[in-house]
Amino acid sequence: MSQRNATRTYSAVQIASAAVGAVFLLVGILGFIPGVTTDYDMLAGAGxxxxxxxxGIFEVSVLHNVVHLLFGVAGLAMARMARTAQLYLVGGGIxxxxxxxxxxVIxxxxxxxFVPVNDADNWLHLVLGLGMVALGILTPRIVRRDNTGSHPLR
Incomplete structure (x- = not known):
């Protein structure tokens, strides 16, 4: 009786989506940790x-942190399939x-x-947006295998 290979391979866009999602989760968690978030006693619900x-740089609120957490969960969930991973990166980047x-403009x-944002947030949003769109467009959705069925990078 042969065993099926239980190893699953992921495309580059799936890995990128999972990585971006994991970073957003981490940022959302860090936003609730005093010390990492300065003036934590001034953390408001929104606004x-x-x-x-x-x-000590990026303005946050409870709403802002929850959005990061939800965005992170979405990235991890959408990384399960290449098409949805690409949608997450391009759509999230937009x-x-x-x-x-x-x-x-505000x-x-x-x-x-209401989010809130400051100049540092604005520059970060520009870089994140461009980076996510680029990852979604430029990273391959296909996992290429050689004739033996093994992953080419192994």
Missing amino acids: HHSGAKLF VYLALWVYGL DNDSSAN
């Missing part, structure tokens, strides 16, 4: 009045580019800044 900053534009001290 620009939250004085807490992740790593969302972050839209958030970057939104951050540029007044950071207005009620429109």
